[in-house]
């Protein structure tokens with residue numbers, strides 16, 4: 001892949017403005033800007049993909065088959081679309097002889113799907129050592145969703161994610177005297193006790209924070225484009241929170257935006273049909289809303305489970321991100337660029353429910369945004385990490401066009417900012 005990129009973009013790889021550094025299989029491009037008094041910007045993407053089950057695909061997932069206006073391939077929407085969109089736009093910019101004003105950093109991780117420990121983490125540590133600080137960064141994130149995603153908005157909605165959820169893998173386990181299945185104890189034994197804990201947590205989710213999180217700017221920005229009824233609700237969030245929270249909770253895609261979720265993903269216990277097990281465990285995967293910390297979640301679990309015999313261990317955790325500004329130059333420039341490509345889209349801030357490499361770069365940036373110029377229906381969302389991942393030829397063109405405009409807009413927008421500073 002790295003050789004293919006070098007061969008395909010000769011201008012980038014021979015430009016005196018560009019330096020390329022490798023960190024394991026990850027790449028960091030630094031494009032020298034003409035004005036060193038301006039703070040740099042970071043764009044990121046990742047070249048790695050999740051596995052693909054070949055038999056389930058219409059075409060081989062690594063063939064890049066173009067059929068009937070559709071490009072099939074693992075990575076076409078996660079996240080080689082961003083990587084090649086950025087490269088195409090940069091190759092074009094440099095081939096026209098233009099030099100950006102600000103230093104532009106472009107980082108392509110090679111292990112984002114498995115935490116970025118050898119890619120983004122290493123690059124971020126190196127940049128921190130060098131004292132680099134970014135005005136803002138943009139990584140992969142939410143797309144432009146076709147019709148009907150947001151309550152009261154009939155057209156497409158572009159979501160610029162200003163925060164991302166945290167993530168924790170927590171194990172609940174129980175050691176209990178086993179015994180013969182012919183004489184079970186009154187509490188049913190270890191499996192029953194752990195099952196009670198699972199059901200209790202399912203029935204008692206984390207408290208709803210609706211009205212105190214990122215849905216506030218989300219609804220404020222959406223209000224102007226909503227139908228009159230929903231506009232009235234959104235403009236009076238202080239009063240209608242319960243109603244809007246209910247409307248958002250009806251669909252999986254919007255419910256995850258407003259709650260800390262609990263998902264039980266693995267369970268084990270028992271070795272023989274007629275023996276009560278003496279050790280059982282279950283894995284809980286939770287995605288934390290900004291506003292809920294890991295400590296909040298652990299306190300909640302202990303309170304709801306209310307059984308000191310059940311051990312609660314954190315296997316892995318990553319707190320929710322900070323919330324970035326919707327007033328910043330960075331937000332404005334992304335917002336403006338989305339509107340150039342999708343003039344009919346309503347562009348609002350959102351929350352990314354998955355995780356990205358931004359967890360490593362966050363502390364180097366004033367603001368962190370997550371956006372991909374994909375144009376998707378809610379039915380396409382299953383293609384992320386699923387079968388028949390594809391992008392339309394038209395949407396890939398829009399992706400290149402988006403990054404072309406974004407690179408150009410960086411300078412235009414920053415002139416305004418510079419002027420304001422002066």
Ligand SMILES: [Zn+2]
Nearest residue numbers: 078079112140
């Ligand atoms: Zn991704």
